[in-house]
Amino acid sequence: MRLTDIAKVVRSKNAGPTVLTLDLLFNDEAGFRLACGSNSLKPDAIARLYAQPVEKIQVLAYPPALAIKVVLPRRIVSGDPGDSDVYGAQQHGPLLGIEL
Amino acid sequence: MTSAIARLREEVATGGGLKPLRVMAASGQLGYGIPDAAFNAGLARKPHLIGADMGSIDPGPYYLGAGKMAQSETMVRVDLAKCLRGARQLGIPLLVGTAGSAGAAPHLAQTLDMVRAIAREENLHFRLASISADMPRDTVKRAIRAKRVVPLGEIGELTETDVDHATHLVGQMGIEAFQRALELGADVVIAGRACDSAVFAAVPATLGYPLGPTLHMSKIIECCSLCCTPGGRDTVIGTLEGDSFVIDSMNPTRHASPMSVAAHSLYEQADPYAVREPEGTLHTRDSRYEAVDEHRTRVLGSRWEPATQLTIKIEGAMRVGERAVLLCGSADPRVIANIKSITANVEKIVRELTPPRPDKPYQIFWRVYGIDAVFPWATPPDPLPREIFIMCECIADTAEEAKAVATVTKQYLLHHGFPGRLSTAGNTAFPFTPPEVAAATAYRFNVYHVMDVDALEPFFPVHMEDL
Numbered sequence: 001m002r003l004t005d006i007a008k009v010v011r012s013k014n015a016g017p018t019v020l021t022l023d024l025l026f027n028d029e030a031g032f033r034l035a036c037g038s039n040s041l042k043p044d045a046i047a048r049l050y051a052q053p054v055e056k057i058q059v060l061a062y063p064p065a066l067a068i069k070v071v072l073p074r075r076i077v078s079g080d081p082g083d084s085d086v087y088g089a090q091q092h093g094p095l096l097g098i099e100l
Numbered sequence: 101m102t103s104a105i106a107r108l109r110e111e112v113a114t115g116g117g118l119k120p121l122r123v124m125a126a127s128g129q130l131g132y133g134i135p136d137a138a139f140n141a142g143l144a145r146k147p148h149l150i151g152a153d154m155g156s157i158d159p160g161p162y163y164l165g166a167g168k169m170a171q172s173e174t175m176v177r178v179d180l181a182k183c184l185r186g187a188r189q190l191g192i193p194l195l196v197g198t199a200g201s202a203g204a205a206p207h208l209a210q211t212l213d214m215v216r217a218i219a220r221e222e223n224l225h226f227r228l229a230s231i232s233a234d235m236p237r238d239t240v241k242r243a244i245r246a247k248r249v250v251p252l253g254e255i256g257e258l259t260e261t262d263v264d265h266a267t268h269l270v271g272q273m274g275i276e277a278f279q280r281a282l283e284l285g286a287d288v289v290i291a292g293r294a295c296d297s298a299v300f301a302a303v304p305a306t307l308g309y310p311l312g313p314t315l316h317m318s319k320i321i322e323c324c325s326l327c328c329t330p331g332g333r334d335t336v337i338g339t340l341e342g343d344s345f346v347i348d349s350m351n352p353t354r355h356a357s358p359m360s361v362a363a364h365s366l367y368e369q370a371d372p373y374a375v376r377e378p379e380g381t382l383h384t385r386d387s388r389y390e391a392v393d394e395h396r397t398r399v400l401g402s403r404w405e406p407a408t409q410l411t412i413k414i415e416g417a418m419r420v421g422e423r424a425v426l427l428c429g430s431a432d433p434r435v436i437a438n439i440k441s442i443t444a445n446v447e448k449i450v451r452e453l454t455p456p457r458p459d460k461p462y463q464i465f466w467r468v469y470g471i472d473a474v475f476p477w478a479t480p481p482d483p484l485p486r487e488i489f490i491m492c493e494c495i496a497d498t499a500e501e502a503k504a505v506a507t508v509t510k511q512y513l514l515h516h517g518f519p520g521r522l523s524t525a526g527n528t529a530f531p532f533t534p535p536e537v538a539a540a541t542a543y544r545f546n547v548y549h550v551m552d553v554d555a556l557e558p559f560f561p562v563h564m565e566d567l
Contacts, residue, residue, distance in 0.1 A: 009363075013367070014368065015368050015369055015370040016252060016253060016370075017157060017160075017161075017255075017545050017548055018251075018252060018254050018255050019253050021366075021369070021370060023363075025363055051478075060371075062365075062366060062372050064358075064359075064362035064365075064387070064389060065359055065365070065366060065372075066359070067363060067366055069366055069372060071370045073253060073254045074253075074254075075476070077254075077545055077548070078157075078158075078160055078161075078545065079160030079161040079162065079543070079545060080161075080544045080545070081465065081495050081542060082463075082465050084473060084474055084476075085474060085475075086160040087158055090475070091475060093474070093475045093477075094475065
């Protein structure tokens with residue numbers, strides 16, 4: 001099953017200029033549980049997608065919103081020369097192809 | 101005359117406790133337009149205060165570095181006037197945080213000038229407090245030497261040179277600074293760089309409402325109806341009722357559900373369960389979200405932990421150079437297939453023709469939209485796109501040098517010969533000329549750190565004036 005089949009929101013945004021957060025919000029409890037158990041959303045899988053060392057990836061389940069939050073460093077500080085996404089709002093692309 | 105906060109104290113006091121307090125969040129980004137219907141519906145509820153946030157670090161380093169507002173001045177005046185009229189009509193405090201997008205001295209001065217002009221034109225009279233947030237450089241340097249400054253994320257240790265290089269250096273004030281302004285009798289508070297939550301939390305904190313629910317509610321309403329389904333920018337009212345609070349959008353089509361309100365705690369936060377403020381930490385691990393009806397949600401169980409060490413988050417931006425960009429596209433499959441080597445070879449030629457100055461070399465950045473300009477994909481798309489957009493950015497010490505590099509790049513990109521080329525009259529399409537555009541001064545954040553302090557007050561002086 002694809003992540004996009006069971007998620008209602010897949011988004012990215014800065015949490016300050018040095019940190020990127022990815023939020024996955026699910027339609028229902030079943031989808032949330034399935035995603036929480038999937039190896040495709042473990043820190044090592046996210047680390048490969050975002051070319052970051054695994055120890056810099058945090059994955060956190062947030063049951064009140066049936067959500068999973070991923071926190072990782074930005075590739076480059078927001079707005080530094082060479083940045084491609086000042087707000088970090090378009091860094092969720094690699095998540096859209098994930099199979100759970 | 102009694103002060104605004106004294107009047108509120110009298111109004112909310114009961115025999116033993118406090119009456120419900122209605123906090124109206126007029127705008128999460130003052131200056132981008134406040135929808136009238138929800139704003140007026142909010143006023144009709146007779147809120148006890150109006151708060152509006154006006155800035156953020158999200159739009160990048162330019163605005164802080166250059167001392168300029170991100171919003172249009174015309175729109176800021178419209179929004180400010182709307183909030184001032186509403187607050188004066190009801191005789192309640194108006195608090196505005198992070199004036200002028202980034203909250204440094206020029207942003208604050210520009211915003212205050214607008215407030216004074218509106219008051220004059222509309223014959224409004226009130227006590228105005230302004231709070232500046234510019235950090236004294238000597239104090240920050242002393243804190244660096246005393247090892248009381250740490251980076252927030254991967255930005256490196258702060259140096260005294262960074263402090264000197266920052267064109268503006270601000271700190272985020274918390275509720276403490278707003279409280280001082282209120283106690284001095286302010287009707288309207290215009291603050292420099294401030295925590296967005298402090299704008300909404302300062303009045304309830306001063307009146308004695310519990311800080312857990314106060315800060316949690318403030319954190320949610322600072323983006324107005326973004327915490328609803330569907331999310332939007334309309335005015336929202338948060339009602340503090342002691343140990344709980346209720347979220348109520350003033351747009352009847354935007355519903356605050358337990359799920360949408362809980363989800364908002366994720367937004368732009370690294371940790372949804374703990375939010376660090378200058379005076380302490382908001383904990384939401386035990387918070388419960390309950391529907392009041394299909395439109396409103398009540399939140400209970402949020403906790404506040406006072407800080408054992410006071411801190412100030414400091415932000416600074418420095419000039420990097422002057423920016424020029426070249427804008428063009430291509431619809432030729434062979435250009436698209438070879439674009440990486442074409443741009444690399446063109447850049448090599450440009451660097452030979454316009455040699456970078458050894459002391460201040462310019463930088464060139466290529467972005468090929470359609471391939472990997474937004475995200476650094478490991479492999480190119482398959483199949484390749486039918487068209488691509490190419491942006492070549494140059495940052496140089498002077499605007500003239502940046503433009504020269506972009507202009508030479510244009511000509512050699514247009515006519516670059518590569519193996520297998522069919523389109524020998526030109527590789528690129530320009531939607532207009534000149535296709536090379538001066539794009540203002542480039543800045544970067546060189547300060548995004550947290551500094552331990554012994555007291556907050558000296559960093560955020562309050563200035564009062566009667567209008």
